[in-house]
Amino acid sequence: MNRDFSEALDAAITRIPAIRATAKSLQRALNTVFLEGPLRPLKNLANGTWLEHPLHPLLTDVPVGAWTVTLLLYIAGLFFGMDGLGLAIGLAMGLGILAALAAIATGFMDWMDVDPTELAVGLVHAIMNITGTLFFMLAWLMLYLAQWQVSVANFIPALIGYLVMSVGAYLGGGLVFRLGVMVNRNAYRSGPKDFTPVVGFTELPENKPQRFDVKGQPILLVRRGQRVYAIGAVCSHYGAPLQQGTLRDTIIECPWHYSHFSLEDGSVKAGPATAPAPLYETDVKDGKIWVKVERVAQLVAPH
Numbered sequence: 001m002n003r004d005f006s007e008a009l010d011a012a013i014t015r016i017p018a019i020r021a022t023a024k025s026l027q028r029a030l031n032t033v034f035l036e037g038p039l040r041p042l043k044n045l046a047n048g049t050w051l052e053h054p055l056h057p058l059l060t061d062v063p064v065g066a067w068t069v070t071l072l073l074y075i076a077g078l079f080f081g082m083d084g085l086g087l088a089i090g091l092a093m094g095l096g097i098l099a100a101l102a103a104i105a106t107g108f109m110d111w112m113d114v115d116p117t118e119l120a121v122g123l124v125h126a127i128m129n130i131t132g133t134l135f136f137m138l139a140w141l142m143l144y145l146a147q148w149q150v151s152v153a154n155f156i157p158a159l160i161g162y163l164v165m166s167v168g169a170y171l172g173g174g175l176v177f178r179l180g181v182m183v184n185r186n187a188y189r190s191g192p193k194d195f196t197p198v199v200g201f202t203e204l205p206e207n208k209p210q211r212f213d214v215k216g217q218p219i220l221l222v223r224r225g226q227r228v229y230a231i232g233a234v235c236s237h238y239g240a241p242l243q244q245g246t247l248r249d250t251i252i253e254c255p256w257h258y259s260h261f262s263l264e265d266g267s268v269k270a271g272p273a274t275a276p277a278p279l280y281e282t283d284v285k286d287g288k289i290w291v292k293v294e295r296v297a298q299l300v301a302p303h
């Protein structure tokens with residue numbers, strides 16, 4: 001069977017034992033440092049939990065854009081004879097470097113939770129982008145030392161940095177769009193639009209999260225006293241079964257990477273998840289628990 005280029009590249013990277021081993025050790029070390037203890041809020045910040053959107057892809061757009069401008073200005077200065085562009089190039093390049101450093105930090109915070117299949121590719125993606133950033137730092141330093149005089153000498157490292165960064169960006173795109181890293185696992189949920197019976201009220205034990213498939217939708221039901229909560233049963237981060245998570249009051253903790261979801265409204269109280277869980281309205285009628293969708297993928301279901 002033919003593989004597309006992306007798949008073949010990922011497979012080639014993953015076959016290298018040294019990369020696999022390094023990735024595993026580094027992932028373990030990051031988990032030790034950031035998962036428990038005082039640094040956890042930093043990880044939530046870097047994951048973008050507070051923004052309800054992964055932060056890393058937002059930041060990566062900045063160096064790609066800034067360094068594209070850098071290259072275009074270099075071309076204008078070196079090949080079309082435009083003068084006085086050195087400072088503008090320095091500013092564009094500097095902005096790209098600052099954003100790249102933030103993107104690298106946030107990328108590692110997302111990467112520390114990826115599955116083993118994506119680990120090696122993610123590490124090479126990071127290495128390429130770190131290398132690209134180092135080349136741009138060198139170019140910036142050379143430009144600064146040349147008192148913002150544009151030259152082929154300070155253009156070459158910028159050009160190499162751009163090419164290396166492009167390969168890194170290509171791998172990063174594959175991680176998201178092909179392998180689904182940090183993609184909301186509940187993006188395509190819908191319904192049930194009308195109240196649908198699920199289970200007898202007394203058949204649902206108290207404080208014991210249970211999953212039910214209702215009209216094709218995986219729904220987590222939790223009964224606490226007379227109140228029944230219903231949110232999506234699949235973790236939005238990587239698809240873990242939330243019924244296997246830990247219940248603490250009205251918070252369910254994901255069993256895989258420990259995101260916290262509120263049973264009240266499906267919101268994420270701790271990352272790495274960024275997308276809220278689908279939320280369902282509940283009712284008790286004729287001794288049965290009924291549910292209907294209230295919000296999926298941030299949209300209020302039309303009534």
Ligand code: FES
Pocket residue numbers: 113235236237238239240254255256257258259271272273
């Ligand atoms: S699957 Fe990663 S936090 Fe739930």
